Amino acid sequence: MSAAPLTSSAPVLDLKGVSKSFGPVRALTDVSLRLLSGEVHCLAGENGAGKSTLIRVLTGALRRDGGDYEIAGEPVVAPTPASMRAAGVQAVYQELSLLPHLSVAENLFMGRLPARRGLLDRRGLRTRAREALDGVGLAAVDPDTVVERLPAATRQLVEIAKVLTAESVKVIVFDEPTTALTEEESARLLDHIRRLRDGGVAVLYVTHRLEEMFEIGDRVTVLRDGGLSESGPMSDYDEDRLITAMVGREVTSLYPESPSAQTQGDAGVPVLRVRGLRRTADAPSVDLDVRAGEIVGLGGLLGSGRSELLLSIFGADPISTGEIQIDGRMVKPSGPRSMMEAGVGLLTEDRKELGLLPELSIRENVTIASLRAGSRRGLLPGRDLAEEADRLLDSLRLRAGSYDQPVSTLSGGNQQKVLLARWLLTRPKVLLFDEPTKGIDVGAKGELYTVIGDLARQGLGIVVVSSYLPELLGLADRVLVLRDGAIAGELGSGASEEDVLRLASSASTDPAGTDEEGATHA
Amino acid sequence: MPKLLWREPVGTATGPRVVTLGAVAGRESGGLVVLLVAVGILALVSNEFLTGGNLSNLARQVAIFGIIAVGELLVILTAGIDLSVGSVLALSGAVTAQLLVAGVPVPLAIGVGIAVGVVLGLVNGMLVTRLKLPPFIATLGMLGIARGIVLVITDAKTVQGSGLPQGFQTIANGTVLGVPNLLIIAAGVTAAAWFVLTRTVFGRYVYAVGSNPESARLAGVPVRTVTVSVYAISGLLAGLGGVLLTSRLGAGIPTAGTGFELNAIAACVIGGASLFGAKGSALGAATGALIMGVLNNGGNLLAINAFYLQIAIGVLIIVAVAFDQWNTRAAARSG
Structure with a gap:
């Protein structure tokens, strides 16, 4: 690990005026971001604000259209995920990237498994996996455990251990790491991140949980609609100001009046x-x-x-x-x-696996639970049901180009509205x-x-x-x-x-x- | 309970829409283009292609195969696969022929032949839903079982007796107003499948199960019933195909239908179906079957080596799916 000295003021990672478009859609416009070593930098913004795009530009998954990108003062010309990893930019993703059927050890070193002339060095793999797991406090986890048997929180830590086994770790991006974790597990994860920071790593932390930002963040950058909204030391912000910067309007209270x-x-x-x-x-x-x-x-x-x-x-x-x-x-x-x-209606936690019918259209996803009740002699219900579904979606303020498009094209919040509409339609x-x-x-x-x-x-x-x-x-x-x-x-x-x-x-x-x-x- | 609208609806779905050929003609559009091009070329280079005799010959060749493909499509839409259709076809055909030879009335013999297909389809469905076998394995087993049964009961000999009843042979060989009966039956099956898939609750459930069975179950879709039904329908259509083939040939052939399952799957795929489920249409499957028939027919007319035709159809499958993948990615990019 070639960490920069603790108190360097030169940025480890410096993005200047970066833009990125997908066809006619501008996902990022003139965004700048500087990460300093030994600092946790929070990235805030609503879904669709451009956080994921920015992360993907950072990690080399996407090529930027314009702007400058420097790592430790060196310009980054043609980034690929592999070259960025080699340059020390690591990422822990929200969607876990572990292979569920393989063992922890194999996952930790996938792509660079220790081998001699093509034969797997099993003992070497085990020892190195053991070290990596101990490094993140997973002393109780056997490197031979199959990943799918581990609880979500442990998998998250394995993911971090995997990132830390990289040759060079200058920057770690955490993308919604606590989504699947409970409060206690989150607290432990945040402790880990603090330790990494104190070890001189620059951390970019992305979360929807505001109080986590205040807990761990040294600095925050807020994106809104693909542009830079604000950036500054975390201590300049309170919850209200942060939310205002994210949504561009005052949010008085998130929670509804108690219906008592x-x-x-x-x-x-x-x-x-x-x-x-x-x-x-x-x-x-x-x-x-x-x-x-x-x-x-x-x-x-x-x-x-x-x-x-x-x-x-x-x-x-x-x-x-x-x-x-x-x-x-x-x-x-x-x-x-x-x-x-x-x-009774149930909106499940895992919308992708237990809710959405990805190939079907928005409208078909909404009406699927009401088809039988509205059907005569097995025929699909007429326009009435579709119109009622449309009205429900309209009243839920669903943002979509057309209700005929596949539901998989929607963002998380809008997918949840589709599922809510599905159940509301069943009265x-x-x-x-x-x-x-x-x-x-x-x-x-x-x-x-x-x-x-x-x-x-x-x-x-x-x-x-x-x-x-x-x-x-x-x-x-x-x-x-x-x-x-x-x-x-x-x-x-x-x-x-x-x-x-x-x-x-x-x-x-x-x-x-x-x-x-x-x-x-x- | 009053309508669950508690605030003014605001129309939000007004964004621009990219109109593609696929959006107009559905997923079988690629297949239709290929079909039209193939027909056009053949009409130009061969004087015989557009003659009535050749066309009705083509129709007879494609019809049975199209019926099987439509049944296969229903299974594929649920993200399953039915490898047993060829063997089931042979068994149904042979059973019908044996009953006819034994002097059983024609309608009853046909009924029993088709029922054999339905029962084997139900068994496939039960293996998939109750024993949780992967469809590939369950129907691979049935492929062997049904073929074995037909070889046992016929002693691997053609079932012809002293000739099957003339009335029975007319079913597949006759015409109505010059249109081959087989074509009418195949068109009827395709139209019925199209109607079921696009206009009935069951049809929508088929797509839902193929899209994500767990999500479908939690939305109140009777996933098991739907799954068993599609295998039963596939068996029914394979049985019907077997009866028609026996009628066409005037004999029950125990080795009939070998390899039909792969051709049926190919027809579905060329017609735009996805083996991952929830994508495809009855019209597409019929179009796919027609394309393969037209290529074979054209090859014969132009005296092209049949081995080259196999290569061409193989290439076509790969191109069709590659094109679809490319299309999907393009659609994803344009949002």
Whole structure:
């Protein structure tokens, strides 16, 4: 590792007036960015602001159209990903780049596996992998483990370990590294990044989570609509000013007014009532009530069973025992179809794998769940349904060239709106949201929160799972915290992030100390 | 419940649209161009090509093959594959021929022959959905099983007896107003598949399953039923093809249909279908079958070595898919 001296004032990486167009679309216009060694530089901006394009120009994945690019004073002429890596620009991507079926060791050194005359040097590989893993605190991970068996947080660290094995590490780009991580795991990752920074690496950190920027950033550059909005020391900014710089307008409050279900209809029957739900015979039993107009948050660590609970309620995962009532009527959870017909909708966390039909058009994606109800004798429903779908998309402010284009051409926030429209079209009584704003930019987040608040006011029962605590607490009327598949406790709307964390993690931080539960509750 | 609109809709979908040939004519446009070019060239260089006799001959050659291709297309749209269609065709044809030789009435013999195809298709579907076998493996197994059964029950001999009933042979060899029956049946099958795929809920579900089965399931699509159905339909059409081939040849041939599965897949691909699912159309599959038929027919007319034709069709498959890939990337670039 050839790190620059700690206190050099000359930039390690210097972009000046860089532009990039895709056909007629200008993705970047006259953007400049200087990264100094030993500094964490945050890159902020909404989706579509040009962050990904900038990163791809930086890492050599894209050729810039204009402007200058220098690494440690040397001009970069014809960058390719390989040449940029060799020059010391490394990246940890949001979409993990590990090969899931190969071992950790093979992944760490893929492309430059130690070998003698074409034969793999297995022992050398293991030793070097061991060192690399120890370097990121993964002493417990066996280099021979197959990557797909590792939890997301560990994979993220393996990814970092992989980057650190490069010959030269001057700059590391982190693109949304904490998206799949819980608060605690994120905190550990940020610690790692701090250590890298203190070791003299220049870090470019991209995240949607504002408080992370304040936690780790020394300097921030804000992009808006492909241009440079602002750049300056992090200490010059507070949350409001940063958001204003990103969206170009004042955002008063991200979260909707509490619809205060308590005053609306606590006398009514819960619109969703779950009793004694067990996923397997020896799994803990879960009870859950959601009243009409109420937003219930589900908190907990990654792996605490939040997503699984939603999938079980929706009938997508088999359950062992338990009963589910929708609007007072018992529903046999025989599959997503029966729950859908009873009035339940589920927006999954993984939109790509468990939501979108990428080859189908936007309109076809919206209507797919309502086709049967609107069909006569098996024929596709007429214009009415399509028009209703269009109206819903219009009211959700979907940004698309045409509703006939494939849904895969949309950005994350707009894809989420398509899925939301799909469920709204089925006239649901209960909507389950799993990490609704994952990978969605600030502006679209605010819109989505407004919509969720509006839907609750319309009388829907809503369940939101979120790892992002400000969101969970800002959105929900009350929060249930899950731990190891069981409900560890319930918190009112006034609860703090610490309350949630304490409930979520008291057992897992001290597995033997179940008798301490009483103390943490008090 | 009232409409779930809580604020004024704002029309946002007004951006400019790039109009391409594909947008107008659908994904089979490339195939149509190739077909027209091939027909045009043949009409110019051969005096025989556009004669009624040759055209109806061409139609008879292509029809059965087109029917199989349409069935294959449904399976391919769900991102599956059916390798058993050739063997199923042979078995259905031989069973029908044996029943006819045994004196069973024509309609019943046809019904049983087609039913054999449906049952084998259902078994394929069950293997894929219940035992979770990859479609390639399940239908590869069925390819061997069905071929083995037909060789066993016929003792590998042509089933002809003292000649199949004349009424039965007329089905595939007769004409209506000068149009070969086979062509009418194939056109009917293509039209029916087109209607099902573009106008029915089931058709939309087929594309949804091919696009992403897990997403489709979570949107309430009965993924298993749809999957079993497409294999059953593919089996049904293979059975129908077998009955028609037996009728055309006036005999049940146990080795009939060898290699049909690969030709059917080729026809789908040339017609714009993607083996990854959710892309393709019935018209495209029929066009693909026609292209291959026209090339073979033209080759015969021009006395081109048939081996060269195989090379040409191989090249065509690669070009068709490469062109499609290039098109997809171009579309992605233009946003």
